[in-house]
Amino acid sequence: MISGYDDIPFFDEDPQLSGKPPAPKEKPAGGIAARAMAARDAHRTPDYLSGLNPEQREAVETLDGPLLVLAGAGTGKTRVLTTRIAHILATGRAYPSQMLAVTFTNKAAREMKERIGLLVGGAVEGMPWLGTFHSIGVKLLRRHAELVGLRSDFSILDTDDVVRLIKQIIQAEGIDDKRWPAKQFAGMIDGWKNKGLDPAQIPEGDARAFANGKGRELYIAYQNRLKTLNACDFGDLLLHPIRLFRANPDVLAEYHQKFRYILVDEYQDTNTAQYMWLRLLAQRQKGTPQNVCCVGDDDQSIYGWRGAEVDNILRFEKDFPGARVVKLERNYRSTAHILGAAGHLIAHNEDRLGKTLFTDRKDPDDDKVVVHAAWDSEEEARAVGEEIEQLQRQKHKLNDMAILVRASFQMREFEDRFVTLGINYRVIGGPRFYERLEIRDAMAYFRLVSQPADDLAFERIVNTPKRGLGDTTIRNLHDYARARDIPMLAAASDIIETDELKPKARKALFDVVTDFRRWQSLLETMPHTDLAEQILDESGYTAMWQADKSAEGPGRLDNLKELIRSMEAFESMRGFLDHVSLVMDAEQNAELDAVSIMTLHSAKGLEFETVFLPGWEEGLFPHQRALDEGGRSGLEEERRLAYVGITRAKRRCHIWFVSNRRIHGLWQSTLPSRFLDELPEAHVEVAEVEQSYGGYGRGGYGQSRFDKQEPFQNAYSTPGWRRAQANRTEATRDNWGSRSGHAVERVGYGESGPRSRMIEGELVAKSTTSEPSKFAVGDRVFHLKFGNGNVAAIEGNKLTIDFDRAGQKRVLDGFVERK
DNA sequence: CCGGAAGCCGTTTTT
DNA sequence: CGGCTTCCGG
Numbered sequence: 079m080i081s082g083y084d085d086i087p088f089f090d091e092d093p094q095l096s097g098k099p100p101a102p103k104e105k106p107a108g109g110i111a112a113r114a115m116a117a118r119d120a121h122r123t124p125d126y127l128s129g130l131n132p133e134q135r136e137a138v139e140t141l142d143g144p145l146l147v148l149a150g151a152g153t154g155k156t157r158v159l160t161t162r163i164a165h166i167l168a169t170g171r172a173y174p175s176q177m178l179a180v181t182f183t184n185k186a187a188r189e190m191k192e193r194i195g196l197l198v199g200g201a202v203e204g205m206p207w208l209g210t211f212h213s214i215g216v217k218l219l220r221r222h223a224e225l226v227g228l229r230s231d232f233s234i235l236d237t238d239d240v241v242r243l244i245k246q247i248i249q250a251e252g253i254d255d256k257r258w259p260a261k262q263f264a265g266m267i268d269g270w271k272n273k274g275l276d277p278a279q280i281p282e283g284d285a286r287a288f289a290n291g292k293g294r295e296l297y298i299a300y301q302n303r304l305k306t307l308n309a310c311d312f313g314d315l316l317l318h319p320i321r322l323f324r325a326n327p328d329v330l331a332e333y334h335q336k337f338r339y340i341l342v343d344e345y346q347d348t349n350t351a352q353y354m355w356l357r358l359l360a361q362r363q364k365g366t367p368q369n370v371c372c373v374g375d376d377d378q379s380i381y382g383w384r385g386a387e388v389d390n391i392l393r394f395e396k397d398f399p400g401a402r403v404v405k406l407e408r409n410y411r412s413t414a415h416i417l418g419a420a421g422h423l424i425a426h427n428e429d430r431l432g433k434t435l436f437t438d439r440k441d442p443d444d445d446k447v448v449v450h451a452a453w454d455s456e457e458e459a460r461a462v463g464e465e466i467e468q469l470q471r472q473k474h475k476l477n478d479m480a481i482l483v484r485a486s487f488q489m490r491e492f493e494d495r496f497v498t499l500g501i502n503y504r505v506i507g508g509p510r511f512y513e514r515l516e517i518r519d520a521m522a523y524f525r526l527v528s529q530p531a532d533d534l535a536f537e538r539i540v541n542t543p544k545r546g547l548g549d550t551t552i553r554n555l556h557d558y559a560r561a562r563d564i565p566m567l568a569a570a571s572d573i574i575e576t577d578e579l580k581p582k583a584r585k586a587l588f589d590v591v592t593d594f595r596r597w598q599s600l601l602e603t604m605p606h607t608d609l610a611e612q613i614l615d616e617s618g619y620t621a622m623w624q625a626d627k628s629a630e631g632p633g634r635l636d637n638l639k640e641l642i643r644s645m646e647a648f649e650s651m652r653g654f655l656d657h658v659s660l661v662m663d664a665e666q667n668a669e670l671d672a673v674s675i676m677t678l679h680s681a682k683g684l685e686f687e688t689v690f691l692p693g694w695e696e697g698l699f700p701h702q703r704a705l706d707e708g709g710r711s712g713l714e715e716e717r718r719l720a721y722v723g724i725t726r727a728k729r730r731c732h733i734w735f736v737s738n739r740r741i742h743g744l745w746q747s748t749l750p751s752r753f754l755d756e757l758p759e760a761h762v763e764v765a766e767v768e769q770s771y772g773g774y775g776r777g778g779y780g781q782s783r784f785d786k787q788e789p790f791q792n793a794y795s796t797p798g799w800r801r802a803q804a805n806r807t808e809a810t811r812d813n814w815g816s817r818s819g820h821a822v823e824r825v826g827y828g829e830s831g832p833r834s835r836m837i838e839g840e841l842v843a844k845s846t847t848s849e850p851s852k853f854a855v856g857d858r859v860f861h862l863k864f865g866n867g868n869v870a871a872i873e874g875n876k877l878t879i880d881f882d883r884a885g886q887k888r889v890l891d892g893f894v895e896r897k
Numbered sequence: 898c899c900g901g902a903a904g905c906c907g908t909t910t911t912t
Numbered sequence: 913c914g915g916c917t918t919c920c921g922g
Contacts, residue, residue: 183911212912236912312912347911384910485908507910544898660912679909701908719909742907743913 137404138162144398147373150435151725152411164197172338179208179341184661215315226318233309233532234659258289271313272385274351308531316351323358334362345374349385380719409435413444418761420724427714447731450765454738459495478687480674482723484699502672507680510662516634527597531565543622545586606651678723689727692734694751720753
């Protein structure tokens with residue numbers, strides 16, 4: 079069971095505690111037994127500490143006072159964090175409930191819980207205050223909602239709700255929402271909240287920048303509206319607790335007393351609001367030590383563009399006087415070449431505390447980091463595909479390989495290629511489970527049942543499925559509700575008693591109101607999963623998808639079932655709603671052996687035996703916009719991103735750049751990234767021409783931009799490299815080896831359509847068997863990526879197809895359908 | 898209410 | 913160029 083927030087009593091979580099915090103055990107009382115135990119413990123290193131290196135151990139054992147752990151990539155950061163917690167528990171310095179441990183993502187929180195569980199044994203039932211900034215914020219707010227003008231059953235709005243709400247507000251103010259898009263304003267509000275700014279505090283310039291000086295006014299209107307809706311946006315989950323603590327020192331003092339140890343992971347990613355939040359909780363009265371431990375890596379700060387303040391970590395020692403700083407630089411992940419390359423690159427940054435990763439690993443067989451050139455992105459994908467096949471032949475698992483791109487549009491080329499080659503892949507990132515239409519609809523039903531003031535939920539589902547409650551009726555109802563300052567559901571309840579609506583609409587609305595009344599009355603008594611199912615059935619929502627004849631229908635019904643199933647892990651509807659608002663992960667299919675494709679941003683924290691880093695070209699990486707908008711610090715963040723990319727690799731790192739890339743539909747020649755020039759020759763080699771340097775007959779482009787450039791002062795002017803340029807041959811045909819099935823997994827992608835973004839799990843072409851193909855030469859077929867074409871030849875399950883637009887390709891038959 | 902057509906934009910993403 | 917959104921018309 080995943081523990082909800084409301085099952086945990088406030089101060090006496092620990093049965094042993096009987097209402098009082100435990101006496102710290104560092105000074106054993108005078109009893110003989112106690113002294114004996116202390117003596118024994120002094121001579122024995124607990125198991126969990128042995129095996130740590132000296133720095134890690136210092137980070138674990140420095141318990142009193144502020145501590146900053148600068149943990150380089152692959153230096154055992156999570157191990158230190160979890161061991162530290164285990165150590166605090168084992169030495170009896172605090173109960174699990176007296177530790178506040180904050181992470182950025184739910185994934186990180188989950189991982190930490192698991193690993194603590196392994197260390198401490200099942201004894202610790204999670205830690206109630208281990209979670210993301212936001213989930214802990216929710217927990218605080220549920221307890222003290224009334225102090226910030228909310229009720230404790232408040233709703234949490236996601237970005238989509240927020241935009242819709244803002245749009246309404248903009249329109250209500252009589253502002254042209256074309257000229258002043260709600261989305262943009264939502265972004266501005268988010269930015270202000272990241273900085274911890276109330277409407278009164280936003281800079282005058284910002285306030286003027288939107289809608290002819292109405293920025294502040296709109297922000298105020300938005301906050302008022304949220305209050306009426308009894309709702310929070312994500313920013314509020316941080317800001318309300320800050321307000322609450324500032325306005326209620328007594329409440330803050332309770333938490334000061336409660337949290338004996340505070341831990342923050344990924345400190346380099348904290349924004350100003352999170353920083354203020356932390357300062358409030360960490361700054362105790364004079365005399366008591368601030369047991370704050372922040373762990374982070376300034377070299378891996380890659381979220382400046384969304385409000386993260388690297389400065390927080392750079393300034394730690396000033397903020398927390400007397401802080402100890404421990405650097406973890408011994409790397410357990412990568413080869414010396416990989417570390418050498420990454421280290422040399424990141425040394426070009428000025429704004430850093432300065433760390434150098436090292437390893438004892440000495441293996442002459444280790445590969446250097448390899449830089450490859452390709453003619454264009456298609457060739458890049460083809461060559462990467464060939465390398466992957468090569469590795470596969472050497473028995474490397476696809477799960478150990480990843481392609482990390484700067485921008486998601488780069489993924490497509492690789493996907494296309496892998497589909498063609500039959501290489502399994504999974505795409506990580508993008509829209510997720512909870513964002514799917516049917517999930518959001520279902521959630522709106524549940525939200526409205528448990529929080530009747532949630533007008534956004536009401537408006538979302540009042541006419542879904544269709545009930546004949548069109549725009550006119552809804553607008554009437556909306557006005558009616560606003561005029562009386564009551565929620566729309568309540569307004570609906572009133573209005574059906576009047577004759578303001580046409581009989582048909584009135585009846586439909588009556589049914590809706592009656593349904594919700596009934597469901598609300600069941601909320602307390604009926605198990606929430608049963609209720610959820612009943613809601614979806616009785617509302618006609620399930621039936622709506624059952625009646626849907628399109629291809630998506632069945633999938634959506636499956637997703638709804640999955641939603642209900644996932645509710646079982648929660649104790650209440652409320653707990654479940656919080657979970658879905660805050661935790662957006664989709665589960666992965668771990669069974670499937672597949673190459674991972676993701677952005678560099680989502681790769682942070684992961685590691686792979688082999689990493690491919692395509693697209694190292696000026697303009698793409700570093701990205702032009704980062705340079706334009708961020709100047710030097712923008713460039714440095716890009717460089718950190720490159721550093722993150724390289725340091726994901728354990729054994730092999732292959733970097734690519736192309737000479738021509740299609741940008742917004744136009745072919746442009748591109749220059750190799752400056753980051754390539756910043757790699758050290760000692761650890762990097764430039765690939766000789768390996769296999770095909772085809773250009774698919776694009777011989778005319780043979781003059782590469784490259785050849786016209788100033789001579790490179792590094793390896794790219796080597797003979798091998800020049801030969802690579804010269805040796806471009808005509809296209810080699812696709813190289814079909816025999817291989818078994820193929821599967822595509824879309825982790826976290828919702829919605830299907832022409833470009834399917836569904837998790838497909840195992841699918842499509844199961845084998846290379848000799849089973850006779852169900853296609854015949856001459857068949858007219860359709861392929862998802864290549865469009866329509868005619869079958870030209872068949873070998874087993876592989877078809878050669880002349881596509882109308884894409885030319886001749888060889889494709890597994892599972893990927894096409896007969897027209 | 899649905900669907901075609903026109904227009905717009907074009908990093909990175911969590912909560 | 914092309915994908916996605918939005919808008920208007922049937």
